[in-house]
Amino acid sequence: MFERFTNGFHLARQSWEVLKTDKHLLLFPLLSGVSCLIVMATFAVPLLMSGVIEQAMQGADGEVVADDPVTNALMWGGLFLFYFVNYFVIVFFNSALIACAVKRFYGERPTISEGLSASMARLPQIAGWALVSATVGVALRAIESRSGRLGEFIVGLLGMAWSAVTFFVVPVLVIEKVGPITAVKRSTEILKSSWGEALAGNSSIGFFCFLAMLPCIGLIIGGGVVAGNGMALLGAALALIGVLGILLVSLISSALSAIIQAAVYMYGASGTAPSGFESSTLRSAFAHR
Numbered sequence: 001m002f003e004r005f006t007n008g009f010h011l012a013r014q015s016w017e018v019l020k021t022d023k024h025l026l027l028f029p030l031l032s033g034v035s036c037l038i039v040m041a042t043f044a045v046p047l048l049m050s051g052v053i054e055q056a057m058q059g060a061d062g063e064v065v066a067d068d069p070v071t072n073a074l075m076w077g078g079l080f081l082f083y084f085v086n087y088f089v090i091v092f093f094n095s096a097l098i099a100c101a102v103k104r105f106y107g108e109r110p111t112i113s114e115g116l117s118a119s120m121a122r123l124p125q126i127a128g129w130a131l132v133s134a135t136v137g138v139a140l141r142a143i144e145s146r147s148g149r150l151g152e153f154i155v156g157l158l159g160m161a162w163s164a165v166t167f168f169v170v171p172v173l174v175i176e177k178v179g180p181i182t183a184v185k186r187s188t189e190i191l192k193s194s195w196g197e198a199l200a201g202n203s204s205i206g207f208f209c210f211l212a213m214l215p216c217i218g219l220i221i222g223g224g225v226v227a228g229n230g231m232a233l234l235g236a237a238l239a240l241i242g243v244l245g246i247l248l249v250s251l252i253s254s255a256l257s258a259i260i261q262a263a264v265y266m267y268g269a270s271g272t273a274p275s276g277f278e279s280s281t282l283r284s285a286f287a288h289r
Contacts, residue, residue, distance in 0.1 A: 010281045012205045015259040018276040019252070022104055025097055027112055029254035032093035033247075036086055043082045076138065083134035091126050091133075094258055095119040095174050101262040102175065105274030118174065125173045128180040136162060167191055170258075171265035190268045205260075209253040216245035 019025060099118030100110035119126065140162075144155040168187035172178060176186065219242030227235025263274045264282065273279035 010278065011260050011263070012208070012256060014277045014281065015205075015256045015263065018101070018104060018259050018263075019255055021276070022100070022110065024112060025100055025110075025255050025259075026251050028093045028097040028100075028115065028258075029251045032090055032254075033251070035089045035093070039082070039085050039089060043078065043085075076142075079141065080134055080138045083137045084130050087133040087137075088126060088130035091129055091170060091173075092119045094170050095122055095126060097255060097258045098171050098174050098262045101259050102266065102274075105263070105266060105276070107275055122173060122177060125177060125179065125183075129169060129173060129183065132180045132184075165191060168261060168265050171261050174262075175265070175269070190265060193268060205253055205256045209249050212249045213246055216242040216249065218242070219245065 096112075096115035096119040100112075100115040103110035103114065140155045140158060143158075144151045147154065165188045166184055168190045169180070169183045172183040172186045172190075173180075176183075178186070220239045223235040223237070223239030223242060225235070226238060229235075263277050266272075266274050267277070267279075267282040273282050
């Protein structure tokens with residue numbers, strides 16, 4: 001276990017070195033986040049204005065409505081469409097980032113336009129994967145809503161398992177240009193052969209990003225305290241710096257995760273360590289145990 005965490009830490013460190021060389025890759029998670037907010041607003045505003053959400057959540061006596069087929073169809077259909085569009089946006093920009101990372105591994109200097117062009121060339125694969133992801137997401141949500149706390153526990157386990165087996169799906173889609181079902185199978189094969197080192201790398205990224213967020217959270221709390229003591233402008237400034245810090249850490253975390261996905265996938269597929277990564281670290285990820 002300790003060896004796995006150590007290898008994961010080395011993967012995270014090496015991906016950080018790659019990101020420092022191509023800082024513009026941070027633009028992809030930024031565009032993804034902004035686009036997801038737009039998608040959320042596009043769906044939420046019409047539903048709030050139409051009153052469908054209130055109608056679905058409460059009846060005349062304040063109890064949850066579960067017997068109106070029209071309302072249920074609208075809610076589940078809208079949820080599926082939201083999931084599909086949201087996943088499509090996320091996978092689109094992740095594909096662009098991974099395409100750029102792959103170019104960087106080959107010694108090229110990728111541009112933003114090249115990454116976006118790579119995603120545009122893979123729209124059928126991205127749409128197919130978004131469709132699968134939306135279907136799974138709605139199915140898990142349906143289980144959770146109809147099974148109480150037991151359903152929440154089951155959904156949590158299924159969600160973690162699904163996230164693990166699909167960890168390498170986007171690199172497979174980008175590089176191999178296969179369909180979503182084949183991509184899931186390939187992702188599962190790579191995860192088994194790499195013994196979860198890429199997931200350990202993600203855990204290392206998450207751990208250090210959490211530590212980096214603590215001062216930002218402190219600034220937000222401190223800003224609230226300062227504002228409550230009559231220094232509203234200073235308090236707002238501190239809180240804003242804290243929020244921007246958290247956003248920056250989140251962008252870095254997303255970019256590093258995509259770089260690790262691409263690096264481990266490429267080593268597993270070719271046996272050659274990508275530029276910026278140590279072959280010994282990647283070799284240990286695929287060593288027989």
